[in-house]
Amino acid sequence: MFPKIDPKKMQAMMKQMGISQTELDASRVIIEKSEGGRIIINEPKVIKVNMSGQENFQISGEISEENQEQENEDEKVEEDIQEIVKQTGVSKEIAAIELEKNNGDIAETIIALTHKKKK
Numbered sequence: 001m002f003p004k005i006d007p008k009k010m011q012a013m014m015k016q017m018g019i020s021q022t023e024l025d026a027s028r029v030i031i032e033k034s035e036g037g038r039i040i041i042n043e044p045k046v047i048k049v050n051m052s053g054q055e056n057f058q059i060s061g062e063i064s065e066e067n068q069e070q071e072n073e074d075e076k077v078e079e080d081i082q083e084i085v086k087q088t089g090v091s092k093e094i095a096a097i098e099l100e101k102n103n104g105d106i107a108e109t110i111i112a113l114t115h116k117k118k119k
Helices: 007-016 068-088 092-101 106-118
Strands: 019-024 028-032 038-051 054-066
Touching (some): 007 019, 068 092, 068 106
Antiparallel strands (some): 019 038, 028 038, 038 054
């Protein structure tokens, strides 16, 4: 930011201006967006900056995003698998494989597994 300024002098100047920084120990930061989804920052470096009584945070690290639609879809697939297991008595693994073979059609999957059991 300022070339050739000693970091200690920089800290002293910031202190004179009423700015203090504190590094926080964090393993993960999650930001939940109002429109759905989340931003996840793994192995973050978090610095809390206090300027004239107002606190701000600077965060850097490995960023990934989760889409709310994807989470809802994953939950729906899990619910479908549970229903197939309940209706047919097969294992979760078999239910998941058959559901995928039937392109996510739960009714077709239950019918196919029921026919296989009768054979």
